[in-house]
Amino acid sequence: MTGPRKQIVLGAYLGGxxxxxxxxxxxxxxxxxxxxxxxxxxxxxxxxxxxFFLAEGLVLRERLGRIFDQDVIGRPDTLTVLAALxxxxxxxxxxxxxxxxxxxxxxxxxxxxxxxxxxxxxxxxNIVTSSDAFTGANFRRGGFLRxxxxxxxxxxxxxxxxxxxxxxxxxxxxxxxxxxxxLRRPDAGAFAFAGQQFxxxxxxxxxxxxxxxPVILQAGVSPExxxxxxxxxxxxxxxxxxxLAEAQPFYRDIQQRAAAHGRPPGSVKILPSGAFVLGDxxxxxxxxxxxxxxxxISGRGAQILLETVWNRDLxxxxxxxxxxxxxxxxxxxxxxxxxxxxxxxxxxxVARWRAIAEENDYSLRQLAIHEFGHAEFVGTPxxxxxxxxxxxxxxxxxxxxxxxxLTPGGLDEFVxxxxxxxxxxxxxxxxxxxxxxxxxxxxxxxxxxxxxAAG
Amino acid sequence: MTALxxxxxxxxxxxxxxxxxxxAARPRDLFAATYWKSLVAEAERxxxxxxxxxxxxxxxxxxxxxxxxxxxxxRGRLDATLIAxxxxxxxxxxxxxxxxxxxxxxxxxxxxxxxxxxxVSTGRAGVQIRSGGLAGxxxxxxxxxxxxxxAEALQSPQIQQLITERFDETADxxxxxxxxxxxxxxxxxxxxxxxxxxxxRDKLHYIDFKGRWFSVRGPSITPRPPQGQPLVTVLGxxxxxxxxxxxxxxxxFVTPQDAAHGRQILDEVRGETxxxxxxxxxxxxxDLLVFLDADAGAAAARKARLDEWDGAELFSxxxxxxxxxxxxxxxxxxxxxxGFDGVRLRPGVLPADLTVLVESVVPELGRRGLFQPRxxxxxxxxxxxxxxxxxxxxxxxxxxx
Ligand SMILES: Cc1cc2nc3c(=O)[nH]c(=O)nc-3n(C[C@H](O)[C@H](O)[C@H](O)COP(=O)(O)O)c2cc1C
Numbered sequence: 118m119t120g121p122r123k124q125i126v127l128g129a130y131l132g133g134x135x136x137x138x139x140x141x142x143x144x145x146x147x148x149x150x151x152x153x154x155x156x157x158x159x160x161x162x163x164x165x166x167x168x169f170f171l172a173e174g175l176v177l178r179e180r181l182g183r184i185f186d187q188d189v190i191g192r193p194d195t196l197t198v199l200a201a202l203x204x205x206x207x208x209x210x211x212x213x214x215x216x217x218x219x220x221x222x223x224x225x226x227x228x229x230x231x232x233x234x235x236x237x238x239x240x241x242x243n244i245v246t247s248s249d250a251f252t253g254a255n256f257r258r259g260g261f262l263r264x265x266x267x268x269x270x271x272x273x274x275x276x277x278x279x280x281x282x283x284x285x286x287x288x289x290x291x292x293x294x295x296x297x298x299x300l301r302r303p304d305a306g307a308f309a310f311a312g313q314q315f316x317x318x319x320x321x322x323x324x325x326x327x328x329x330x331p332v333i334l335q336a337g338v339s340p341e342x343x344x345x346x347x348x349x350x351x352x353x354x355x356x357x358x359x360x361l362a363e364a365q366p367f368y369r370d371i372q373q374r375a376a377a378h379g380r381p382p383g384s385v386k387i388l389p390s391g392a393f394v395l396g397d398x399x400x401x402x403x404x405x406x407x408x409x410x411x412x413x414i415s416g417r418g419a420q421i422l423l424e425t426v427w428n429r430d431l432x433x434x435x436x437x438x439x440x441x442x443x444x445x446x447x448x449x450x451x452x453x454x455x456x457x458x459x460x461x462x463x464x465x466x467v468a469r470w471r472a473i474a475e476e477n478d479y480s481l482r483q484l485a486i487h488e489f490g491h492a493e494f495v496g497t498p499x500x501x502x503x504x505x506x507x508x509x510x511x512x513x514x515x516x517x518x519x520x521x522x523l524t525p526g527g528l529d530e531f532v533x534x535x536x537x538x539x540x541x542x543x544x545x546x547x548x549x550x551x552x553x554x555x556x557x558x559x560x561x562x563x564x565x566x567x568x569x570a571a572g
Numbered sequence: 573m574t575a576l577x578x579x580x581x582x583x584x585x586x587x588x589x590x591x592x593x594x595x596a597a598r599p600r601d602l603f604a605a606t607y608w609k610s611l612v613a614e615a616e617r618x619x620x621x622x623x624x625x626x627x628x629x630x631x632x633x634x635x636x637x638x639x640x641x642x643x644x645x646x647r648g649r650l651d652a653t654l655i656a657x658x659x660x661x662x663x664x665x666x667x668x669x670x671x672x673x674x675x676x677x678x679x680x681x682x683x684x685x686x687x688x689x690x691x692v693s694t695g696r697a698g699v700q701i702r703s704g705g706l707a708g709x710x711x712x713x714x715x716x717x718x719x720x721x722x723a724e725a726l727q728s729p730q731i732q733q734l735i736t737e738r739f740d741e742t743a744d745x746x747x748x749x750x751x752x753x754x755x756x757x758x759x760x761x762x763x764x765x766x767x768x769x770x771x772x773r774d775k776l777h778y779i780d781f782k783g784r785w786f787s788v789r790g791p792s793i794t795p796r797p798p799q800g801q802p803l804v805t806v807l808g809x810x811x812x813x814x815x816x817x818x819x820x821x822x823x824x825f826v827t828p829q830d831a832a833h834g835r836q837i838l839d840e841v842r843g844e845t846x847x848x849x850x851x852x853x854x855x856x857x858x859d860l861l862v863f864l865d866a867d868a869g870a871a872a873a874r875k876a877r878l879d880e881w882d883g884a885e886l887f888s889x890x891x892x893x894x895x896x897x898x899x900x901x902x903x904x905x906x907x908x909x910x911g912f913d914g915v916r917l918r919p920g921v922l923p924a925d926l927t928v929l930v931e932s933v934v935p936e937l938g939r940r941g942l943f944q945p946r947x948x949x950x951x952x953x954x955x956x957x958x959x960x961x962x963x964x965x966x967x968x969x970x971x972x973x
Contacts, residue, residue: 194688200657201692231651254789292599303641
């Protein structure tokens with residue numbers, strides 16, 4: 118390769134509410150105490166990560182109408198915990214996953230702008246759109262939004278948020294004690310928007326924040342999702358692609374779509390999210406990975422994971438026996454509620470799984486471990502550093518959002534053992550260059566709007 | 573007389589609209605975390621029970637019923653719950669009570685935000701719930717319509733009815749956030765490796781709230797906060813909010829103008845708490861807006877200069893006090909003798925009046941035995957003398973266990 122090395126973008130997530138977290142490990146701590154969040158965020162900052170990332174789920178999962186009790190559950194309010202983390206970190210970006218269906222644009226834009234002020238320009242927002250009547254039962258709005266409308270709402274939601282963030286110019290707060298002028302103009306913050314989902318107007322109450330606008334992230338790879346990411350203006354997009362063969366075309370596609378929308382190269386970062394397992398030797402790492410997946414997915418857990426696709430009660434099938442000999446029932450009432458549906462065509466998925474099980478002679482549980490238990494990076498520190506670096510240098514992605522099976526200490530090992538190797542290669546910063554999340558990511562600050570009259 | 577509780581209400585550069593022009597103010601820092609951290613540190617130095625962070629969804633306006641066009645007053649405000657969370661790890665003992673607005677927001681979100689504030693402050697969280705104001709607010713959300721308002725319209729039976737309904741809705745709102753705090757019993761997380769169960773789901777509860785304005789199923793996604801129930805506070809200026817407080821609040825802030833008015837308020841509040849049977853469980857705080865100086869004339873002159881800058885005499889719902897720390901201690905003593913449980917002071921200028929309060933008023937009250945900081949008690953509820961409540965669902969199911 119010629120030219121400067123691409124810098125690897127790194128985000129850290131706290132292994133939260135899912136079957137990936139091994140809560141029975143003696144070293145496992147609380148997923149709710151602030152000390153856990155503080156530990157992971159400080160570790161990430163020690164490793165010169167770009168940001169700390171929090172996922173969101175607005176309802177407790179259920180199985181057959183009862184609260185699901187097998188995995189870690191219980192999480193804090195995202196924005197509140199990020200605001201507190203701003204006090205115990207100095208450079209780390211603070212990225213919140215927040216749903217556009219069960220929030221209102223004025224309120225959320227105000228909270229995100231507040232977080233940006235309170236963190237000195239480190240706020241980010243990962244927009245998600247999940248909506249179902251099940252989650253809706255916790256909210257005034259209820260669960261009535263159709264799938265298509267969710268995206269209309271998300272688009273309008275972001276458009277309004279941006280309009281609000283742009284309703285104050287950088288220099289609207291004068292605060293000149295001598296002249297007695299606090300505001301530069303009488304209508305700072307004025308806005309009005311009328312669309313299919315929203316009709317809102319008034320004055321936005323938060324002056325322009327250090328980043329102008331929080332960094333926007335988005336998750337989704339459907340054609341609509343891609344266009345939204347490329348043209349709608351998210352600064353980063355999650356991708357699920359792990360092999361260069363899959364990742365490179367996606368990377369090129371997004372860059373082309375962004376260019377077609379007139380966005381400069383590099384203005385949309387692509388970030389797969391995944392977990393790592395380290396070992397002193399490759400064999401160690403693989404062995405440890407096996408142990409972890411066995412902890413993650415019990416026999417009971419395996420039945421339940423497969424129920425997310427079969428959508429029928431599989432508790433009668435032996436976890437150490439063959440796959441269920443029945444077809445999935447996608448039209449039946451949901452067995453598992455409150456978990457993102459990841460498989461569109463369940464018949465195809467089941468057929469694929471049967472083939473895998475047959476080829477490898479897998480039991481129900483072994484299949485579940487194979488499908489749901491993988492950590493994306495398994496190896497020695499050097500192997501993992503190599504793999505992350507070559508993935509980025511070859512345009513598979515711009516970086517990664519990393520987590521571990523162990524809360525809150527899992528990231529320590531990565532920061533102690535892998536980060537120095539990436540720094541030696543010149544692929545990861547040795548020191549933070551700027552102060553804001555945009556600085557970290559090398560994204561330009563959005564231009565400050567001039568006065569309303571001039572604009 | 574027993575000792576009183578002391579709180580301070582923080583808002584922008586202080587409660588005078590021209591406070592930001594005072595040489596002692598820091599108007600360029602109003603939106604920075606350092607400003608809020610230093611104010612809270614100052615209040616904590618005075619060992620006050622708690623601070624409140626004022627908030628509203630609309631931009632500040634000198635016109636009660638519409639946005640204004642003024643450029644000479646502070647405009648712009650950060651979300652109060654996030655300010656409180658931001659300062660929580662930097663403080664140690666003081667209670668943190670942000671204002672949150674009902675009516676347009678989701679009780680589910682507010683409940684978990686305040687529960688999380690309780691986690692990040694290890695048991696020092698509260699909330700001041702305000703009903704959504706009618707003017708300007710609905711249009712920010714575009715989901716509901718309220719009639720346009722004016723001073724005259726406020727007197728019409730139709731608007732009065734609407735206001736009563738809004739407070740009923742707020743009562744439902746608080747009921748829901750409280751049920752959500754209780755929806756996990758304290759020991760619901762069991763991490764039982766033998767059975768593979770992370771939680772005992774019998775200790776999680778659907779709240780199944782169905783009301784006139786909204787319904788919420790629950791449980792919360794956030795486990796029960798350290799205090800069980802963070803402190804719920806309400807500001808009220810009449811019977812309708814007093815009724816709300818009697819039903820749902822731990823602390824009620826009121827605005828007596830003089831001794832007779834103070835007595836009348838306490839009678840009215842007592843009437844409401846007698847009806848609910850929650851008499852001992854509601855603390856009543858008197859709000860005072862204060863300008864303090866070693867010399868009474870200086871305090872009055874300072875206020876007069878601010879009035880002049882603002883082009884109008886300061887108007888406030890709370891009584892305005894200008895004078896010396898000793899005179900303020902006298903006033904606070906009177907309020908205590910009337911039967912108030914505490915006072916909440918609104919500094920006219922920040923940080924100046926807060927500093928005098930901490931350095932002079934608090935010691936004076938201490939000398940008189942009127943204020944005994946309880947910083948040995950780690951949680952806000954403890955400090956105010958409230959027990960840690962058990963989950964209502966535990967009580968409901970207690971006999972079944
Ligand atoms: C990496 C990644 C992370 C996601 N995180 C969340 C999350 O934290 N909370 C959530 O509600 N949805 C999350 N989602 C779900 C997406 O926002 C979206 O709802 C999902 O991909 C389904 O989209 P669709 O309904 O358009 O098919 C995530 C998706 C991806 C790919």
